[in-house]
Amino acid sequence: MPRRGPPRGAAARNTPDAEQGKPEGAAWVEGRSVLSSPPMEWLEQILPQLRLPGRYTGGEVNSVRKDPGRVDCRLVLAYPDLYEIGMSHLGLQILYHRVNRAVREVAAERVFLPDPDAAALMRRERVPLFTLESRTPLAEVDAIGVSLSYEMAMPGVLE
Secondary structure (H helix, E strand, O other): OOOOOOOOOHHHHOOHHHHOOOOOOEEEEOOEEEEOOOOHHHHHHHHHHOOOHHHHOOOOOOOOOOOHHHOOEEEEEEEOOOHHHHHOOHHHHHHHHHHHHHOOOEEEEEEEOOOHHHHHHHHHHOOOOEOOOOOOEHHHOOEEEEOOOOHHHHHHHHO
């Protein structure tokens, strides 16, 4: 399935905000910056404040990073619980590796529910929930699949 519209990030570079010296990759709501894709600088600033910062960095052994510009579809596999719980779910791991290895045109990325400390910082800074692999906000991907292994995970979806 071919990608429609301008390349990712093109809209941010061609906006009047970018011409006025405001940072690229940021949207502006009510005069405040809303990060479109959390830059590494932002992550580096907040990681020391988090209880378990490794949950948000990605790059684990066997993780797969595909160039977003070379795929037709970006699929996010979401697990509505903490990273440690989601990564212990074999179904999520199988889907992630199967899609990334078998389907060249599709990039599967992962997202997990942030811990309350990270969620509070993200809300305060107006940073959207983003994927581990490319730090892409969920609103910018092509499809989101949510894995619900039991009923008690449903509040995490709503979060």
